[in-house]
Amino acid sequence: xxxxxxxxxxxxxxxxxxxxxxxxxxxxxxxxxxxxxxxxxxxxxxxxxxxxxxxxxxxxxxxxxxxxxxxxxxxxxxxxxxxxxxxxxxxxxxxxxxxxxxxxxxxxxxxxxxxxxxxxxxxxxxxxxxxxxxxxxxxxxxxxxxxxxxxxxxxxxxxxxxxxxxxxxxxxxxxxxxxxxxxxxxxxxxxxxxxxxxxxxxxxxxxxxxxxxxxxxxxxxxxxxxxxxxxxxxxxxxxxxxxxxxxxxxxxxxxxxxxxxxxxxxxxxxxxxxxxxxxxxxxxxxxxxxxxxxxxxxxxxxxxxxxxxxxxxxxxxxxxxxxxxxxxxxxxxxxxxxxxxxxxxxxxxxxxxxxxxxxxxxxxxxxxxxxxxxxxxxxxxxxxxxxxxxxxxxxxxxxxxxxxxxxxxxxxxxxxxxxxxxxxxxxxxxxxxxxxxxxxxxxxxxxxxxxxxxxxxxxxxxxxxxxxxxxxxxxxxxxxxxxxxxxxxxxxxxxxxxxxxxxxxxxxxxx
Amino acid sequence: xxxxxxxxxxxxxxxxxxxxxxxxxxxxxxxxxxxxxxxxxxxxxxxxxxxxxxxxxxxxxxxxxxxxxxxxxxxxxxxxxxxxxxxxxxxxxxxxxxxxxxxxxxxxxxxxxxxxxxxxxxxxxxxxxxxxxxxxxxxxxxxxxxxxxxxxxxxxxxxxxxxxxxxxxxxxxxxxxxxxxxxxxxxxxxxxxxxxxxxxxxxxxxxxxxxxxxxxxxxxxxxxxxxxxxxxxxxxxxxxxxxxxxxxxxxxxxxxxxxxxxxxxxxxxxxxxxxxxxxxxxxxxxxxxxxxxxxxxxxxxxxxxxxxxxxxxxxxxxxxxxxxxxxxxxxxxxxxxxxxxxxxxxxxxxxxxxxx
Numbered sequence: 001x002x003x004x005x006x007x008x009x010x011x012x013x014x015x016x017x018x019x020x021x022x023x024x025x026x027x028x029x030x031x032x033x034x035x036x037x038x039x040x041x042x043x044x045x046x047x048x049x050x051x052x053x054x055x056x057x058x059x060x061x062x063x064x065x066x067x068x069x070x071x072x073x074x075x076x077x078x079x080x081x082x083x084x085x086x087x088x089x090x091x092x093x094x095x096x097x098x099x100x101x102x103x104x105x106x107x108x109x110x111x112x113x114x115x116x117x118x119x120x121x122x123x124x125x126x127x128x129x130x131x132x133x134x135x136x137x138x139x140x141x142x143x144x145x146x147x148x149x150x151x152x153x154x155x156x157x158x159x160x161x162x163x164x165x166x167x168x169x170x171x172x173x174x175x176x177x178x179x180x181x182x183x184x185x186x187x188x189x190x191x192x193x194x195x196x197x198x199x200x201x202x203x204x205x206x207x208x209x210x211x212x213x214x215x216x217x218x219x220x221x222x223x224x225x226x227x228x229x230x231x232x233x234x235x236x237x238x239x240x241x242x243x244x245x246x247x248x249x250x251x252x253x254x255x256x257x258x259x260x261x262x263x264x265x266x267x268x269x270x271x272x273x274x275x276x277x278x279x280x281x282x283x284x285x286x287x288x289x290x291x292x293x294x295x296x297x298x299x300x301x302x303x304x305x306x307x308x309x310x311x312x313x314x315x316x317x318x319x320x321x322x323x324x325x326x327x328x329x330x331x332x333x334x335x336x337x338x339x340x341x342x343x344x345x346x347x348x349x350x351x352x353x354x355x356x357x358x359x360x361x362x363x364x365x366x367x368x369x370x371x372x373x374x375x376x377x378x379x380x381x382x383x384x385x386x387x388x389x390x391x392x393x394x395x396x397x398x399x400x401x402x403x404x405x406x407x408x409x410x411x412x413x414x415x416x417x418x419x420x421x422x423x424x425x426x427x428x429x430x431x432x433x434x435x436x437x438x439x440x441x442x443x444x445x446x447x448x449x450x451x452x453x454x455x456x457x458x459x460x461x462x463x464x465x466x467x468x469x470x471x472x473x474x475x476x477x478x479x480x481x482x483x484x485x486x487x488x489x490x491x492x493x494x495x496x497x498x499x500x501x502x503x504x505x506x507x508x509x510x511x
Numbered sequence: 512x513x514x515x516x517x518x519x520x521x522x523x524x525x526x527x528x529x530x531x532x533x534x535x536x537x538x539x540x541x542x543x544x545x546x547x548x549x550x551x552x553x554x555x556x557x558x559x560x561x562x563x564x565x566x567x568x569x570x571x572x573x574x575x576x577x578x579x580x581x582x583x584x585x586x587x588x589x590x591x592x593x594x595x596x597x598x599x600x601x602x603x604x605x606x607x608x609x610x611x612x613x614x615x616x617x618x619x620x621x622x623x624x625x626x627x628x629x630x631x632x633x634x635x636x637x638x639x640x641x642x643x644x645x646x647x648x649x650x651x652x653x654x655x656x657x658x659x660x661x662x663x664x665x666x667x668x669x670x671x672x673x674x675x676x677x678x679x680x681x682x683x684x685x686x687x688x689x690x691x692x693x694x695x696x697x698x699x700x701x702x703x704x705x706x707x708x709x710x711x712x713x714x715x716x717x718x719x720x721x722x723x724x725x726x727x728x729x730x731x732x733x734x735x736x737x738x739x740x741x742x743x744x745x746x747x748x749x750x751x752x753x754x755x756x757x758x759x760x761x762x763x764x765x766x767x768x769x770x771x772x773x774x775x776x777x778x779x780x781x782x783x784x785x786x787x788x789x790x791x792x793x794x795x796x797x798x799x800x801x802x803x804x805x806x807x808x809x810x811x812x813x814x815x816x817x818x819x820x821x822x823x824x825x826x827x828x829x830x831x832x833x834x835x836x837x838x839x840x841x842x843x844x845x846x847x848x849x850x851x852x853x854x855x856x857x858x859x860x861x862x863x864x865x866x867x
Binding site: 491 | 539542543545546575576578579581582583584585586587623665666667689692693765766772816824829831
């Protein structure tokens with residue numbers, strides 16, 4: 001039996017998941033201390049499921065705490081920044097193109113020092129250990145408690161970053177250190193950005209992970225704790241404490257994965273209808289299709305990919321105007337229950353149309369002031385909006401069902417053109433927490449290799465094995481580990497056909 | 512005109528469009544230029560038609576692997592040192608710099624050099640798009656010598672290449688680039704103002720900026736950008752552009768050979784299939800056997816919604832795209848030009864057939 005928890009900005013949800021599905025669930029408000037909200041949600045979900053907390057094997061938590069902190073510019077520490085790269089890279093120093101208000105939080109204590117690697121593994125320059133030590137002393141002078149270290153081509157070789165970390169630690173024993181090689185992915189600037197943000201979150205991540213642990217202690221649930229990361233797989237709580245940025249994109253991933261699990265399928269289009277917008281995405285083999293663009297978090301380009309989600313201005317609170325011909329994109333939002341006509345308000349919303357049209361049982365339909373023409377026109381507008389955008393996001397001709405989830409799911413009672421059928425899975429309001437609970441653990445390897453006929457097998461096999469080993473050390477049972485992705489992208493304009501190789505494995509937790 | 516910070520993003524989008532799927536992402540170059548402007552330096556773009564015949568113009572650019580560039584960002588000194596190598600050889604200082612290639616990242620390097628050195632940048636280039644090799648220049652076709660070529664890396668190493676054969680210039684510089692760590696910055700085709708007027712594809716920097724502006728505006732105003740792009744290009748020396756296919760990417764095949772990314776992309780719609788072959792840049796587009804467009808005409812794959820250009824490195828299964836073809840100006844379609852960068856130069860047997 002597993003417990004999945006979603007700690008959002010507004011609500012904390014918990015579900016109890018057995019081998020055959022959801023046994024119980026609860027939605028409670030998120031608390032300022034984080035942990036008491038988790039305690040309340042888990043306690044009530046366990047009561048709802050009528051199970052014994054001694055039977056819980058594992059707890060998985062998904063959270064948007066870290067993303068929100070960056071967006072809201074709160075709980076961020078000033079960061080000591082070191083880039084190992086000179087004489088290269090000085091044309092674009094760290095923090096270039098960052099929003100000013102974020103730089104105010106992070107500070108400008110940045111140092112470019114000699115070091116870094118070439119694409120073929122040679123050194124650009126030897127690590128300038130003296131300059132690293134000087135940088136560290138200036139961190140100490142400024143009272144900086146967290147540092148971000150990035151070297152050129154560190155995803156291929158992290159040795160210089162690790163050596164620099166030793167030197168910094170020597171000078172400032174208590175400092176928290178984030179290394180870019182642990183965050184993977186080629187592209188110096190986005191990787192450096194992610195590393196700096198990660199460092200800025202080091203104190204918050206300690207508090208949040210402690211809050212998670214304290215909640216489990218208080219509940220006397222003494223089981224492994226895992227936290228959802230960007231790609232929908234799980235990390236150990238210790239790793240999240242060191243690398244909180246790896247959780248940035250987990251919210252939308254969990255909600256989509258939870259939805260397909262609840263519907264008992266693997267491939268689907270998903271629309272998550274909220275108060276203001278609908279998020280449309282596509283899942284294959286239970287995983288959301290990834291966007292080709294890098295994620296922008298709080299105005300900074302990071303090296304993480306998000307699920308490819310299209311936000312459309314259709315939600316429960318969308319304003320209906322022009323006799324129903326115009327739906328949204330503005331919305332009454334969280335004021336739905338006071339401003340929508342079916343709740344006694346004065347504003348005509350999408351929810352009122354669904355109520356007055358008779359296909360949703362919500363509020364008092366007699367309060368809605370809309371004639372039949374307006375209702376029909378609004379219904380047609382909403383239908384067109386959804387049809388068009390689901391079609392836009394669907395990237396193959398195959399028949400796929402559409403899963404409708406979220407608080408605004410009641411708006412839809414019509415067939416959607418580009419999909420085979422419309423499904424509304426049960427418990428979809430806690431799809432996020434379900435997505436956390438069903439996740440596997442993963443391991444990833446990325447490097448530049450030179451492939452030829454004689455070494456191809458060995459090189460690919462080595463990378464596969466390494467990805468599998470990483471997955472096992474992340475907590476997976478050896479028997480369950482499988483390779484799910486092998487990406488080979490050739491690098492042009494270089495001799496010997498070098499190729500960027502990325503291998504990813506996933507595996508089940510021992511439950 | 513003086514280039515402003517807001518123009519830089521537009522110029523980068525337009526440069527990616529003219530890159531025909533290759534040319535390297537101008538993201539890093541754009542940041543370098545913006546950094547200079549933010550530091551208070553100025554970039555003046557001057558009209559080639561107004562150039563004094565006796566002025567010395569030395570073009571600047573980068574070469575090598577765009578993937579390496581994303582990790583090993585330059586120090587900024589490289590293209591300037593390369594320029595100095597050519598100046599020393601000639602015993603004369605450059606009055607202006609200029610792009611050799613307007614497509615992709617190389618539209619931005621001369622802007623950076625212009626800002627750093629306080630010299631103007633000529634609104635012209637030698638490719639009118641992106642091509643993979645240094646001899647593929649209208650400068651060469653019109654008799655401007657490629658050498659002296661100066662080349663430099665971030666470590667301060669420089670090299671001077673002297674040869675009368677532009678193919679050998681490419682070959683030698685390519686070898687040096689590998690030893691420099693996969694990317695290098697160079698200056699070549701030093702020429703007079705009179706040479707520029709005779710041999711360059713003119714007004715291509717402002718063309719790129721304008722293309723980018725149309726695409727950006729359509730994104731914020733939700734207007735149909737494709738018609739507007741065609742209307743605008745009709746008023747330039749390119750004279751003709753149109754959408755040649757519209758559909759969803761159903762297959763991407765990529766491999767490398769001798770440093771080039773070769774491959775093809777298939778795009779389907781209910782009426783048929785379009786196959787585009789590329790060698791770094793898109794070379795030929797066919798639909799069910801019929802020729803739609805062929806190099807040197809520009810074939811660009813654009814996002815069907817936003818009209819943002821998609822480079823061949825980021826093509827993915829399932830993207831909805833429109834394929835736009837642009838006929839290149841007459842200077843790029845002469846017999847001599849086609850020998851240098853027409854279908855045959857890329858090993859294709861089809862003859863060039865200008866977009867109609």
